[in-house]
Amino acid sequence: MTGQVRTVDGRVAGRRGQATRQKLLDCLSEMLSSSPYRDVKVIDVARKAGTSPATFYQYFPDVEGAVLEIAEQMATEGAALTELLQGRSWAGKAGWQTAQELVDGFLEFWRKNDAILRVVDLGAAEGDKRFYKLRMKILNSVNNSLADAVAELQAKGRVDKDVNPAAVAGSLVAMLAAVASHQKGFSSWGVKQAELKPNLALLVHLGITGRKPTK
Amino acid sequence: MTGQVRTVDGRVAGRRGQATRQKLLDCLSEMLSSSPYRDVKVIDVARKAGTSPATFYQYFPDVEGAVLEIAEQMATEGAALTELLQGRSWAGKAGWQTAQELVDGFLEFWRKNDAILRVVDLGAAEGDKRFYKLRMKILNSVNNSLADAVAELQAKGRVDKDVNPAAVAGSLVAMLAAVASHQKGFSSWGVKQAELKPNLALLVHLGITGRKPTK
DNA sequence: CACTTGTCCTGTCATGCCGTCAGCTTACCG
DNA sequence: CGGTAAGCTGACGGCATGACAGGACAAGTG
Structure with missing residues (x-):
């Protein structure tokens, strides 16, 4: 899939090269967590990685390019999100369980990768x-x-005909992502993390099934 | 409230000064719409405004400071969003109407100010x-x-006791904001703007009242 | 062991933006 | 018309960018 890791000028990267490349990515990742995206400079990343800016430019065209790389790695890990819904039921108590676990897993994933996801979102x-x-x-x-x-559910007649499944699903996913990015914002509205989750799960369940969950 | 507009070095800005200041803000605003936040440079804004970088720094500490200013202006205009819900009912057909108009007004507001809102979100x-x-x-x-x-609604017993109003409201608002920022993303999922709105309104109505709307 | 080859890194340099200052011009007022 | 404050800019040191050529290094070869 990935084929071979190449430098900007076309050479294939060997063991050592890949190591420094990865180190640069790791340092950039850390940097993104600790300072605003706009202020992340190549020179800082390079310094942190114990190398020079020139080395950075050997592996990436610019900061944006490197961020894309990190995001790509995260995206493949993010395939784990699929399991949150694989073979789950939305009926009865199981439905409530499904909604809760989806919210849980989603928020966790976002919390772990918030810095990069922020940039991807932007x-x-x-x-x-x-x-x-x-x-x-x-x-x-x-x-x-x-x-x-x-x-x-729509095919079974349990959800109205004029609902657009993709629109509802997309909106709910957007909601989860947005809430995850702004979790801190909620605390200043007097809402704690622990309270947030069940309410999110409720909204998801309502959105998907059109009904309140049976707990 | 605002008192007096002042330059960085403490002078009070007169008519002319306020004009160039505003011009700089307008140009920055345009700039944000057309190029990525990370690439917006002071010198470009100044050039676009037909002035010099030094002038920019006379009125704002940096790009971020100027963005805050624009956002502040927008926030006061955004008070208009209140009217979308002032004295509205969530019962019966009126409830569906309320939800629809909220979604409409919200998306419109976001569309108009997307560039600045993006940065504020970040x-x-x-x-x-x-x-x-x-x-x-x-x-x-x-x-x-x-x-x-x-x-x-909760007080009337029409919504479950264990729902946290602030959490639900915050999540729905976050959903609206997120969907508005990524409207383009939906089109590549095969969802058109016109289809999106009623589905969003449905989710809002479900979230607030716990019931499907009567149309 | 010297030699070759290809990978890997860095010193250096031209370019351009940043952020500040002193100083010039303009407008207002008595 | 002279004084005062507002308004603007040229110029400068400092730093990030992005490109290049060349040196350091590891691995394989005779």
Whole structure:
């Protein structure tokens, strides 16, 4: 899939090269967590990695390019999100369980990768195709599963005909992502993390099934 | 309230000064719409405004400071969002109407100010207090109204006791904001704007009242 | 062991933006 | 018309960028 890791000038990277490349990515990742995206400079990343800016530019065209790389790695790990919905039921008590675990897993994933996801979100919102394709790649698994669930319930006549499964699923996923990014904001509205989760799960369940969960 | 507009070095700005200051803000605003936040440079803004970088620094400490200014202006205009919910009912057909108009007004507001809101969102997500206070200021009117609506229904026993009004309201607002920022993303999931709105309104109505709307 | 080859890193340099200051011009007022 | 404060800019040191050529290094070869 990835083929071979190459430098900007076309050489293939060996063991040592890949190591420093990865080190640069790790340092950039740390940097993104600790300082605003706008202020992340190549020279700082290089210093932190114990190397020079020139080395950075050997492996990446610019900061954006490196961020895309990190995001790509995260996206493949993010495939784990699929399991949150694989073979789950939305009926009765099991449905409530499904909603809760989805919320839990989703928030956890976002918390772990918040720094990069922030940047991906920004890039996508700014209309950069590379970023929003990446965002789709990350969210697709969850989104498709949710859309399927809605479509299925719709086929059974348990959800109104004029509901658009993709729109509902997309909106719910967007909600989860947004809430995850702004968790801190909620605390200043007097809402604690622990209270947030069940309410999110409730909204998800309502959105998918159109009914309150049976607990 | 605003007192007096002052330059960085403490002078009070007169007519002419305020004009160039505003021109700089306008140009920055345009700039944010057309190029990624990370690439917006002071010198470009100054050039676009037909002035010099030094002038920019006379009125703003840096790009971030100027963005805060723009966002502040937008926040006061955003008070108009309150009207979307002032004295509205969530019962019966009126409830469906309320939900639809909220979604409509919200998306419209976001579409108009997407460039600045993107940056505010980023700043807030990065933990900058100034930005997330601003974000709260913008969203508070809608959020509080929604939370009140839920609390009221709860008092009447029409919504479960264990629902947290602030959490539900906040999540719904976050959903609206996120969907608005990524409207383009939905089109690549095959969902058109026109289809999106009623589905969002449905989710809002479900979230607030716990019931499907009567149309 | 010297030699070769290809990978890997860095010193250096031109370019351009940042952020500040002193100083010039403009407008207002008595 | 002279004084005062507002308004603007040229110029400068400092730093990040991005490109290149060349040196350091590891691994294989005779």
